[in-house]
Amino acid sequence: MLNKFTGYLASKVFVVLTIVLLASIGGIAYSIVKLDRDNHLAALRLEVEQALHSVADQIQLRFFEAVLVAKNIENTLAVAGEINERQIARTVSDLQRHNPDVIAVALAPNLSITHSFPQTDNRETIGVKYWQLPAQMASVAQAYRTRAPVVDDRVNLVQGGTGYIMHYPVFLPNAELNTDQFWGVISVVMDQEGLLQAPQHDFSDPEQYSFELHPLKASGLVEALPDHRLSTLKDKPVVTTFNVLGTTWEAAVRPAAGWPAYSPQSRNLVGFALISAIFLLGVLLAFRRLALNQTNAHALLAEAIDAIDEGFIAFDDKERVMVVNQKYRDYHPQIADLIVPGATMGELVVNWANRTESLSGSKSKQAWVRERLQRFRNPGQAFLQDIGNDNWLKVTEAKTPHGYTVGIWTDVTAEKRAQEAAEAADREKTEFLNNVSHELRTPLTVIFGRASFMRHSDKMPQAQRLMSALTADGSGCPKSAAAAIEYQKFITDQGAGIAESSQHMIRLVEDLLDWTKVSRGQLELDMAPTQLDEIARTVTQELQPAAEAKGLTLTYAGDGPAATVADKVRVKQILYNLITNAIKFTSEGKIHLSMLHSADEIVFSVTDTGNGIAEEDASRVFQRFQQVDGSMTRQNGGLGLGLAISEQLAELHGGSLSLESKLGVGSTFSLTLPCTGATDIQKTA
CATH class of the missing domain: 3.30.450.20 (PAS domain)
Structure with a gap:
């Protein structure tokens, strides 16, 4: 009405x-x-x-x-x-x-x-x-x-x-x-x-x-x-x-016709007056339409605010309530009777602190009131508020250009409980992986050590005494000596296979351990002055046999000595992962490791002539447990953690890991590390 x-x-x-x-x-x-x-x-x-x-x-x-x-x-x-x-x-x-x-x-x-x-x-x-x-x-x-x-x-x-x-x-x-x-x-x-x-x-x-x-x-x-x-x-x-x-x-x-009744400009003036009248009438109509639209919009806004399934409240620049919906009152039953237009935020916070029991056992009411008003007057990111009975509300507050404050309260109890359950499950999973990794690494290390002895069985004292006995004074049996030699070769081949497999499993376990540390933020670097060119040359020499075994050429070229403060083991791990990946996914051709350095940074580039990666798949290679080609994964093995861990290690050094690739041509992975002096590291520590 x-x-x-x-x-x-x-x-x-x-x-x-x-x-x-x-x-x-x-x-x-x-x-x-x-x-x-x-x-x-x-x-x-x-x-x-x-x-x-x-x-x-x-x-x-x-x-x-x-x-x-x-x-x-x-x-x-x-x-x-x-x-x-x-x-x-x-x-x-x-x-x-x-x-x-x-x-x-x-x-x-x-x-x-x-x-x-x-x-x-x-x-x-x-x-x-x-x-x-x-x-x-x-x-x-x-x-x-x-x-x-x-x-x-x-x-x-x-x-x-x-x-x-x-x-x-x-x-x-x-x-x-x-x-x-x-x-x-x-x-x-x-x-x-x-x-x-x-x-x-x-x-x-x-x-x-x-x-x-x-x-x-x-x-x-x-x-x-x-x-x-x-x-x-x-x-x-x-x-x-x-x-x-x-x-x-x-x-x-x-x-002769008398003095003119009007000037020559009279028609123009009358026309201008008519146009002005039409224009002003149009403006008045537009203003009335705008006023009606504003009235309708205000009514629609009020109805929409009252109909949404979230608590909404708006304060003016004097921190007085302007608009509030019923959902907001439902979220605050203790002070629902006080949440009316004109009430100040200070009054509402103090009364809620006095009437609620959820603050008992935590901080003092005065401290909570000060902190809550501070957040209200300087709104930032959304935060969660416990309203008792293990119920949680997400509070999002923002200032308008005119100094008003708008607050949206969302019931996130289900999400909060789901998050807590997920975090607990993630902790259990991480602890499980950590325990399994530790339990696996010890026997695998033993297997790798014993397999290494078998790999060099011909050099064992027992094998040498056996061969000496069979060939002593020429009285031995040639057939027995030949059989013993063949047996030793068999044991050596089997030991090499066991050693390689156990070493591969050890590397997988170490990747899992590293990832659990990274995901929990527990991975720490042992920073020290390091010659990176020596690390690159060492990694190249160690992996050349693996490359040659596939018929590939592995080379290294640098522009001179390059020193910085870094974790030597982790930098070697990054380069090791990049080159082993290149060897793994390159069927023929060559792999080249290069190093360029300036006063500000050192850049390692690993270039291969492998299959290459499509542009739409480039962003996936640094994700954990991800490899672009599933068939290649099955063929070459691996958990898909090497590049993800390498990227995290590069970022912990203040650097980055990037990829440039063209499908069918090859790929180039680039590791960029800052040139930081020992003095600078000590200061930042």
């Missing part, structure tokens, strides 16, 4: 967290998009405003240049008294070259256009009378009254299109009247498209911008209020005022 309620509550919390997360992301995204739009709009308005100021400066400059041209023409009229078309055309051409926005320069004496430059493009304006153009007559009249140039608001041009016209009143001196007399007006026509262009902005294009340019009255109000006045637009335009020829003008502009 508790788990169901916890799961239900967790699902509700997850839904609330999801809603809060999505709402937060939405609010943050809206704020970022709005801020980005405001920044973009501010930057765009600033750019348009800068372009508008550039256009205003351009308008001022263009009309200022137009005034200069008009004054130049006025001066020409005043000097010549008539219209000098060529000079005026040149002046207008210069103006158009510097100011391509100028469409035409018209001369209207008495307000009737008589000349328009350039003349080829403006013929249709010749004869136009200003009083017939109400849209322009007001500006002409104002220029006449103020005797100053006046710029006409945007008007439809006679040539077609729209533009701006500057009317410059001309007053020429009248000598008869001794005053200036109104001559007419000079009109400079400028194209709206060229006049309103700025870098990267064409305010004259209605598809891009809504642009208004109007003169202001002295009160600051716009003189004309057309229906499409920008003040009626939803978005506030960019506005600037500037002075043209003494008149204040107002320019207002905004994009």
